[in-house]
Structure formats: C-alpha cells, structure tokens
Amino acid sequence: MIPEALKRELLERTARAEHPREMAVDVMYALQGYYGYMSDEAMEEAAEIVGMTPLELEELATFYDFIYRRPVGRYVIRVCDSAVCWMEGYQSVVDHLTSRLGIGLGDTTADGLFSLIPVCCIGYCDRAPAMLINRKVYGELTPEKIDRILQKLATGKPAAGEE
Amino acid sequence: MPRLVIDDLQIEVPEGTKVIEAAERLGIMIPRFCYHKALGSAGACRMCAVKFIHGPFKGLQMSCMIDAQDGMVVSTTDEEAVAFRRQVIEWLMMNHPHDCPVCDEGGQCLLQDETVSGGHGLRRYPGRKRTYHDQYLGEFIAHEMNRCIHCYRCSRFYQDFAGYRDLGPMQIANRVYFGRFRDGPLESPFAGNLVDICPTGVYTDRSSRYKARRWDLQRVPFLCIHCSLGCSTVASARYREVVRIEARFNESVNGHFICDRGRFAYPYANLADRPRRARVDGEDASLAEAVRAASGRLDQISMNAGPDAVALVASDRCSLETLAVLKRISREKGWRHPAVFPRPDLEHKTRRAVSRLDRRLAVSMRELESADFILAVGIDPVHEAPMLALALRQAFREDAGIVVMDPRPVSAPFDFDHVAIAPAEIGGCLSRITEALSALQADSAAQGKETRRPEAAGPLRADLDSRIAGIVERLRGSRNPVIVCGTDIVRDSTPDRAADLARLLLQLKARPCLFFVLPGPNSFGAVLLAESPGRSFSDVVQDIEQGKVKALLVVESDPFKNFPDRERLERALDRLDLLAAMDYLPTSVVGRAHIVLPTCTVFECGGSFINQEGRVQRVEPVHEGGIPVHQVSGGGHPPRVFSHEVPGGEIEAAWRTALEVAGYTNARDNLSILKIMAEEHPGFARCRDIPTSRSFRVLPDAGDRPPVCEETGDRAAPEAADTLEVVLVDRFFGTEELSGYSPVIQNADSEPLVFLHVRDAEPLGIAHSDWISIALEGGGLEVRAGVSAQMAEGVLVIPRHRLLEWQKLGPVPAQIPFGRISRAGKE
Numbered sequence: 001m002i003p004e005a006l007k008r009e010l011l012e013r014t015a016r017a018e019h020p021r022e023m024a025v026d027v028m029y030a031l032q033g034y035y036g037y038m039s040d041e042a043m044e045e046a047a048e049i050v051g052m053t054p055l056e057l058e059e060l061a062t063f064y065d066f067i068y069r070r071p072v073g074r075y076v077i078r079v080c081d082s083a084v085c086w087m088e089g090y091q092s093v094v095d096h097l098t099s100r101l102g103i104g105l106g107d108t109t110a111d112g113l114f115s116l117i118p119v120c121c122i123g124y125c126d127r128a129p130a131m132l133i134n135r136k137v138y139g140e141l142t143p144e145k146i147d148r149i150l151q152k153l154a155t156g157k158p159a160a161g162e163e
Numbered sequence: 164m165p166r167l168v169i170d171d172l173q174i175e176v177p178e179g180t181k182v183i184e185a186a187e188r189l190g191i192m193i194p195r196f197c198y199h200k201a202l203g204s205a206g207a208c209r210m211c212a213v214k215f216i217h218g219p220f221k222g223l224q225m226s227c228m229i230d231a232q233d234g235m236v237v238s239t240t241d242e243e244a245v246a247f248r249r250q251v252i253e254w255l256m257m258n259h260p261h262d263c264p265v266c267d268e269g270g271q272c273l274l275q276d277e278t279v280s281g282g283h284g285l286r287r288y289p290g291r292k293r294t295y296h297d298q299y300l301g302e303f304i305a306h307e308m309n310r311c312i313h314c315y316r317c318s319r320f321y322q323d324f325a326g327y328r329d330l331g332p333m334q335i336a337n338r339v340y341f342g343r344f345r346d347g348p349l350e351s352p353f354a355g356n357l358v359d360i361c362p363t364g365v366y367t368d369r370s371s372r373y374k375a376r377r378w379d380l381q382r383v384p385f386l387c388i389h390c391s392l393g394c395s396t397v398a399s400a401r402y403r404e405v406v407r408i409e410a411r412f413n414e415s416v417n418g419h420f421i422c423d424r425g426r427f428a429y430p431y432a433n434l435a436d437r438p439r440r441a442r443v444d445g446e447d448a449s450l451a452e453a454v455r456a457a458s459g460r461l462d463q464i465s466m467n468a469g470p471d472a473v474a475l476v477a478s479d480r481c482s483l484e485t486l487a488v489l490k491r492i493s494r495e496k497g498w499r500h501p502a503v504f505p506r507p508d509l510e511h512k513t514r515r516a517v518s519r520l521d522r523r524l525a526v527s528m529r530e531l532e533s534a535d536f537i538l539a540v541g542i543d544p545v546h547e548a549p550m551l552a553l554a555l556r557q558a559f560r561e562d563a564g565i566v567v568m569d570p571r572p573v574s575a576p577f578d579f580d581h582v583a584i585a586p587a588e589i590g591g592c593l594s595r596i597t598e599a600l601s602a603l604q605a606d607s608a609a610q611g612k613e614t615r616r617p618e619a620a621g622p623l624r625a626d627l628d629s630r631i632a633g634i635v636e637r638l639r640g641s642r643n644p645v646i647v648c649g650t651d652i653v654r655d656s657t658p659d660r661a662a663d664l665a666r667l668l669l670q671l672k673a674r675p676c677l678f679f680v681l682p683g684p685n686s687f688g689a690v691l692l693a694e695s696p697g698r699s700f701s702d703v704v705q706d707i708e709q710g711k712v713k714a715l716l717v718v719e720s721d722p723f724k725n726f727p728d729r730e731r732l733e734r735a736l737d738r739l740d741l742l743a744a745m746d747y748l749p750t751s752v753v754g755r756a757h758i759v760l761p762t763c764t765v766f767e768c769g770g771s772f773i774n775q776e777g778r779v780q781r782v783e784p785v786h787e788g789g790i791p792v793h794q795v796s797g798g799g800h801p802p803r804v805f806s807h808e809v810p811g812g813e814i815e816a817a818w819r820t821a822l823e824v825a826g827y828t829n830a831r832d833n834l835s836i837l838k839i840m841a842e843e844h845p846g847f848a849r850c851r852d853i854p855t856s857r858s859f860r861v862l863p864d865a866g867d868r869p870p871v872c873e874e875t876g877d878r879a880a881p882e883a884a885d886t887l888e889v890v891l892v893d894r895f896f897g898t899e900e901l902s903g904y905s906p907v908i909q910n911a912d913s914e915p916l917v918f919l920h921v922r923d924a925e926p927l928g929i930a931h932s933d934w935i936s937i938a939l940e941g942g943g944l945e946v947r948a949g950v951s952a953q954m955a956e957g958v959l960v961i962p963r964h965r966l967l968e969w970q971k972l973g974p975v976p977a978q979i980p981f982g983r984i985s986r987a988g989k990e
C-alpha cells in the first residue's frame with residue numbers, strides 16, 4: 001500500500017481532472033516511483049484510484065514503454081532502436097552493452113544495478129546513436145563513452161537525473 | 164443513394180453503406196476478419212482489400228473502411244488485390260499453431276475459410292512461432308490465444324458493444340494479447356458470444372468441447388425459451404443429445420447475440436435422470452399403458468365426483484400447441500381450465516399487459532435500440548430479460564437517456580438514473596408523470612392561458628417531485644421515448660399505468676413506445692388462451708383443500724418451484740385421488756406422481772411460443788428424441804444390437820400425450836395441431852401459412868378498444884416503519900427453471916445474496932456479505948446479505964434461487980419485522 005498522504009494527493013488530483021482516466025499514466029508513475037515497478041497489486045491500487053478496471057489499466061501499462069510491469073534495475077538503460085540510430089550504429093551499441101553487462105535486452109544484471117531495454121526514437125536523432133538512462137540522455141555513443149558512463153554509474157558516483 | 168459497380172455488377176445502396184457490405188448484397192463475399200455487421204469496421208486485419216478503379220478512391224483500399232459512393236468502380240478479383248490478400252492471410256497464419264485437428268472451431272472457422280479463399284497453401288516461413296499463455300476464463304469459455312489473428316472483434320464486442328470491462332487487448336505489436344488482467348471467470352453475462360464472434364478458435368464453448376464437428380451436427384434454427392424475449396438461436400444435436408446453442412441473427416428480436424443463460428441452459432434436455440419411462444403407481448409402464456391408466460382414472464373421477472374435480476396445471480414453458488390442446492380437452496371434458504401461473508398477481512399483470520398491447524404501441528427489442536429516452540419501471544434488465552440490457556446499452560451508446568425506477572440494486576452495462584423506490588410507489592409515479600405530461604399538453608394546446616404547473620397529487624415522498632419533474636421534461640423533449648415495464652415485482656395496476664403513459668406518448672410522438680417484460684417464454688400465449696379471469700395455481704390448491712378437486716394433471720410445470728408454502732402444497736397433493744404428471748424434467752411433482760407420462764423437450768418436438776411483444780415464433784425439432792447414445796452405451800461404443808426401436812423414443816410432445824389421455828385415439832396420425840390451435844384462438848390461424856423461419860405478431864390493431872383499466876386494489880406501501888417488504892426477484896442464473904438443471908450453469912453460478920439498504924442494515928449491525936438469519940414461521944432462512952446504498956429503503960430483496968428455501972417465507976407478499984432479521988454467527 002502506498003502511504004496515505006500519497007494516496008490522498010493522487011485521489012485529489014484525479015478528482016480535479018475532467019476525466020479521471022486522463023490521470024492513469026500519472027498515477028501509475030507515482031506508484032512506480034514508490035514501488036520501483038508496477039506489481040499486480042500496484043496495478044489494482046492504481047486502477048482503484050482512477051476508477052478503471054485493472055484490465056483497462058493493464059491495456060495502457062503494457063502498451064506504454066515507461067511503465068514497468070516487472071522489477072527493473074537501479075539504472076534503466078534504453079537504447080534507441082529507431083531509424084536514425086539504427087543507421088548510425090545501434091547494433092554495435094547494443095552488442096557492446098550486452099557484452100559489458102552480460103545481459104540481453106529486457107534483462108537486469110544480477111546485482112540489480114542495470115536493466116537494458118530498447119526504446120523508440122527519443123528525439124536525439126541529431127546525436128545518434130543515443131540512449132536514455134533513467135532521465136538522462138546520452139548521444140554520439142561509442143564503446144569508450146559507454147564504458148565511461150557505466151563505470152561512473154557502477155562506482156556509485158551520483159548519476160545526474162537519477163529518479 | 165449511391166450507385167456503384169462491383170465486379171461489373173451495378174448496385175444502389177443507402178448512404179453510409181460500406182463497400183464490403185454493398186458487395187455482400189450482390190452476393191460477393193469479400194474476405195474479412197475484423198469487419199462485423201454489429202461491430203462495424205476496424206480496419207485491423209487488412210483482409211478485405213479490393214481494387215478501386217474509378218471514383219474518389221484509387222488503387223488498393225480496405226473495402227470495410229470506405230463508404231460506397233456514386234460512380235465507384237470496384238474490382239474484388241483484380242490481380243493486385245488477390246495478391247495482397249494472399250499475402251495478408253499468409254502473415255496471419257505465420258504464428259498459427261496449425262492445431263485445427265484438435266480445435267473445436269475447425270469446420271466452422273472463418274480463418275480456415277479465408278486461408279483457402281486467399282489461396283495460401285504452402286508455408287514459407289521457417290522461423291519460431293510466437294506463443295502465449297492461455298487463461299482460465301470461467302466455466303463457459305475455453306481460451307487458446309495462439310490461434311488469435313488480432314482482429315479485435317472480441318474486445319470490440321466485449322467492451323464497446325456489451326459494456327463490460329474485464330476483457331481486452333494488452334501488450335503491443337506482435338505480442339498483443341486478448342484476455343483478462345488475471346485468470347478468472349468473465350464477468351459479462353453475454354461472454355458466450357465471444358465463441359460466435361471470434362473468427363478463429365480462441366474462444367470455444369467448453370460445454371460442447373470435443374463433442375462434434377459442425378458437419379456431424381443436426382443443426383436447426385431455434386428459439387430460446389429461457390425468458391420472455393424469445394431470442395433466435397441455432398440448436399445443434401448429435402447422437403440424440405443437444406450439444407451446442409449458438410446465436411442466430413434476428414432483425415426484430417435479438418440482433419446478432421444471445422445471453423449466456425440462453426446459450427448454456429440446454430443440458431436440461433440431456434439429463435441422465437430425465438423421466439424417460441412412463442410409470443404407473445411406481446412401476447415402469449409403456450407410454451400407452453400409462454396413458455390408458457391416466458385416461459381411465461380421470462374418467463372415473465369425472466364420473467364419480469363430477470368433471471370439475473379434475474384440474475389441469477400447466478406453465479409458461481409449455482408450447483402454444485400444448486396450451487391450446489389443454490384448453491381444448493378441458494373444455495370438452497368439462498375439466499378445470501389449466502392454471503398456468505403460479506400466483507394470481509402474475510396472471511393478472513400478464514393479462515393486463517397483454518390486453519393493453521396493440522400494433523401501434525408495441526416496440527420490438529431492435530426498435531428499442533433507436534429510442535432516445537427510456538423509462539424502465541419495475542425491471543432489472545440483466546436478471547429478468549438479459550438481452551434487453553444489451554438493447555438498452557445500444558440506445559445508451561447513441562446517447563439515449565435511461566431512467567430505471569426499481570427498488571433493486573440494479574446494475575447494468577449502461578449509465579442510467581436510478582429512482583430507487585418501493586414497488587408500491589412505482590404506479591403512483593407513473594400516474595403522476597402521465598398527469599403532468601397531459602396537463603402540459605393541454606396547456607400548450609390552449610394557447611394564451613397561463614401555464615399551469617402540474618399539481619403534486621397523491622401521498623408521494625417530496626424528494627420524488629423533482630425527479631418526476633425531470634422525467635416529464637425528458638419525455639417531453641424526446642423524439643422517440645419508450646416505456647419498459649416489468650410484470651414480476653410491480654403492483655397489480657402498474658402495467659395499466661405504464662400503458663396509459665405509453666398511450667399518451669403515442670399521441671404526442673406518433674411512435675410505438677411500449678415494451679413489456681413478461682414472466683416467462685409463453686406467458687403471452689398462456690393469457691391469450693386463458694379463460695378470463697384466469698386461475699392461478701394457488702386457487703387450485705385452495706380447491707384441493709376444500710375437496711373440490713380430486714385429480715390433478717400437471718403438464719410441464721413444477722408447482723414446488725414456485726408455490727410459496729411447501730408443506731401446505733405437500734399436504735394438498737397428498738389429499739388427491741390422482742396426481743398425474745407429464746414432464747421432461749425430473750421435478751418433485753414427477754417424483755410423487757401416481758402416473759408419470761414423460762414428454763419431449765422442445766428440442767425433440769419443436770413448438771410455438773409467443774414472446775413478450777406478441778410475436779409468435781415456431782420451431783421444428785432438432786432431433787427425433789430418445790435417450791442419448793452415450794447414456795445407452797454407458798459412454799462406450801453404441802450398442803451393436805440392431806433394432807427398429809430408438810431407446811426412449813416412444814415419448815411424444817406433451818400435446819399429443821394430452822390428447823391421448825383425453826381419449827383422442829387418433830392423436831398420433833390424423834389430428835392437425837395447427838387446426839386445433841387456430842380453433843382455440845383465431846390469431847393462431849396464421850401459423851398454418853407461415854414458415855417456421857418467420858414470425859408474426861398476434862396483436863390487435865390499434866384504437867379499436869378503449870383502455871379498460873380494471874380497478875384493482877393494490878396493496879399499499881407498508882405503513883409500519885419496523886418491517887421490511889419482501890420483494891422476490893429473478894436472477895440471471897439460479898431462478899429460471901430450465902437453466903437451473905444445467906450443470907455448467909450450476910458450476911458458474913455465484914452465491915445468492917439477499918439485499919437490503921445500508922440504512923436498514925446498519926441498525927441491525929449487518930454489513931455486506933455477512934451471514935444473516937431470517938426467522939420465519941416455517942423455519943429460519945440463513946443467507947448471505949448484500950448491503951447496498953443503490954436501492955430502495957424498506958425492502959428485502961430475495962432471489963427465488965434454487966439454493967435458497969425462499970418458499971419458507973410463507974404466503975408472499977410478506978412483511979418481515981426487523982426483529983426477525985439478525986446477524987448469524989456463521990462465517
């Protein structure tokens with residue numbers, strides 16, 4: 001259960017909305033922020049807040065990339081797999097990431113630090129290939145640059161934009 | 164009206180017709196998956212591509228997405244279109260598990276048909292197939308997601324058309340999945356339609372799983388007899404067993420769909436303990452012997468005690484044929500005319516409803532869908548006439564306003580204003596609406612006079628005033644209003660009040676506007692054939708107690724199901740010199756009868772029924788009857804002994820056996836049942852000319868009768884503040900007689916709740932889903948309580964559920980003092 005205060009706040013925001021369901025994504029974000037991911041129970045809690053059925057919310061949650069229905073690592077790395085990045089070397093970025101982290105796309109490292117997932121164009125095409133880690137964007141990726149970023153995050157130096 | 168050319172054929176179609184539909188009218192079936200007449204277009208499957216050669220569109224387009232327009236020239240056989248469709252079907256088959264041999268859809272599968280018609284025969288894709296986990300969706304429907312081709316028909320039906328919210332599309336792209344959030348029974352009482360609507364085998368009927376291929380079945384256009392609406396179905400049988408019911412399109416009644424009660428009730432016809440052998444005094448006998456015995460004893464009693472010592476009892480699940488014959492023989496023999504209704508008030512209300520309906524007033528269920536305002540009184544649609552709820556939903560989707568005036572905690576798949584008032588208040592509200600509306604009418608007719616405000620008449624609650632005023636306004640402002648009126652829980656005069664209002668609306672709007680819901684599948688027919696005023700079963704019991712009736716012939720009726728006082732009924736039946744029962748159900752009466760004459764179900768002998776809007780519908784038998792082969796063989800190979808006799812095949816339609824009991828020796832051969840029906844009611848003469856696939860209405864033309872509003876002494880609202888009024892109600896599952904025998908429905912049914920208002924429950928310390936006990940003279944009733952704020956105060960809503968001994972309540976209507984209701988210790 002989310003804290004009473006958070007629940008109250010979400011209920012109030014939902015009540016102010018013209019249609020409660022327009023708050024669906026915001027509410028899921030808030031719960032995801034609290035739990036780290038959306039468990040089945042969290043889905044049911046969120047559904048109740050916005051007055052939707054869990055199924056209706058699930059239709060949205062499983063369609064929208066930024067809602068996690070499974071636990072993710074502390075850093076969620078999303079590699080852009082859209083056209084421009086793909087032309088600019090997406091494959092070598094993914095190859096490098098998977099071999100460095102020792103995980104496949106969709107997986108999380110055993111230490112719970114990194115998750116790796118593909119994402120649609122993140123609007124960084126001019127600096128392709130690009131990726132997003134939590135809320136920070138990285139462009140013009142090379143193996144060396146990726147190593148530096150991972151190193152920095154892994155050694156615990158606070159990464160900018162951490163949620 | 165646009166005129167276009169499709170494959171060199173010209174056709175003119177109404178504005179807004181899709182090209183796929185225009186082609187169908189020409190007999191050209193363009194391949195399709197997602198397009199469905201009831202659900203419209205989605206453009207999801209790309210299977211319906213055709214080539215547009217001339218006109219506003221050019222090239223390859225989806226024929227389900229484009230309205231037919233003047234000057235269009237379309238080719239469905241163009242090479243490019245054919246090649247495109249071949250590719251589409253190849254894609255759609257890419258992940259298909261190729262499990263047709265073990266799929267129940269095989270043989271009636273649109274995906275199979277379109278794969279062949281699309282010309283896809285050789286698999287080229289060698290990769291891995293996408294696979295899914297299936298879900299448990301309840302007792303009715305099996306789920307096999309790997310067969311899905313993502314046409315979205317299921318979710319469009321389930322959510323948009325029917326208005327339920329627990330099944331839909333999840334995931335994205337190649338992973339799109341149709342199902343529920345978690346495993347669990349589908350919540351919609353219309354979920355069975357997924358079986359019909361899915362173009363492949365994702366949803367199949369569990370009750371008929373692995374039983375037959377379509378071509379093995381005896382399939383007949385059929386009729387549902389599980390409520391008064393009379394929806395059209397297709398019934399299928401194999402090896403003397405009914406195995407499946409599907410929906411059949413009917414443009415006046417149910418449209419494309421049916422409810423789950425109608426779909427899964429059929430197993431009553433296959434019961435192993437169905438009466439199959441005639442019995443005389445506990446001994447098996449041939450049908451002829453039993454008929455002879457019944458005939459002899461009835462004549463004996465007629466002779467000794469006078470013919471009116473013999474009474475007939477029937478029910479509204481009897482066909483029109485049976486009811487007509489019972490009327491005929493009771494007249495000729497001097498026996499008492501059949502009592503059809505269990506309670507006098509039901510008989511009365513049905514008769515009033517039927518006598519007030521005429522050709523100009525009656526709306527069909529399909530017409531109801533185009534109403535723009537609906538006032539439904541004394542009806543809980545999902546529970547009493549399920550498909551009515553779906554029709555109301557269609558009106559709601561077109562922005563109709565809906566008001567439901569009913570004491571129950573009504574829930575339905577559409578938004579409505581609920582005026583939760585006690586049954587006694589409904590009639591008064593209707594009268595006040597009628598008065599106010601006609602006063603306003605008179606005012607606007609007499610221009611110049613100042614407008615008079617409708618006077619508040621009658622001792623009604625003040626808070627109702629504004630709601631009534633609102634309804635009056637909405638009725639006035641609507642173009643096509645309809646009054647829907649139930650006949651079960653309302654007071655005796657309510658159907659007349661509803662009809663009065665409808666008559667006024669007819670004057671104002673010049674459109675049909677009255678829709679009654681009746682107690683059962685043939686209630687309409689029963690009152691047409693009844694003497695007036697008819698008798699109900701409680702009169703019969705009284706006559707037995709007074710020694711006036713000594714013999715009872717009970718035909719396809721189970722008084723134990725409905726008579727409110729079981730012990731009294733048992734005592735009465737014990738006094739009889741003869742209790743003869745004719746039925747196809749193993750009822751309690753069959754169990755106690757001196758003479759048992761088994762009869763055929765409607766699947767085995769067909770029959771006619773009149774639905775609540777006066778529509779006579781006749782069906783032919785699905786199979787010839789007899790004990791199901793697997794029961795004869797004990798599940799193994801059918802017997803290897805040959806014989807001309809069909810085991811259990813000697814039993815006949817109730818009307819034939821009844822004629823024989825009455826001494827018509829030639830009943831089997833020469834008597835024309837259609838002739839008897841026409842003689843018993845002139846309205847039925849048309850049965851002779853009408854093929855079974857067509858229906859007709861037996862309604863009088865309008866205007867030839869003044870509205871005879873019989874003054875009936877309605878019971879007043881309970882005065883005492885310390886009692887609750889018992890309202891006995893029907894429920895989607897568990898109260899209708901035939902479906903109550905269906906094992907699959909029994910498994911799917913949920914626990915019956917007795918409902919009361921929060922404000923009534925609180926002082927008693929009762930919370931939702933607590934066990935409560937109701938102390939009664941006939942013993943206690945222990946049941947789980949439902950507590951709701953969305954219902955009338957002062958009522959206790961009790962379903963006549965087969966698992967609840969509501970009969971212990973004693974004579975209903977009843978008031979139950981608060982003091983008798985308490986929380987039970989049970990958990």
Ligand code: SF4
Binds near residue numbers: 317
């Ligand atoms: S489950 Fe059936 S109806 Fe639903 S999308 Fe798949 S194929 Fe279409």
Ligand code: SF4
Binds near residue numbers: 417550
């Ligand atoms: S609504 Fe009534 S008639 Fe129609 S399918 Fe359901 S039970 Fe049968």
Ligand code: FES
Binds near residue numbers: 081128
């Ligand atoms: S294509 Fe990768 S950021 Fe736009």
Ligand code: FES
Binds near residue numbers: 208210
């Ligand atoms: S039927 Fe036209 S796209 Fe599916």
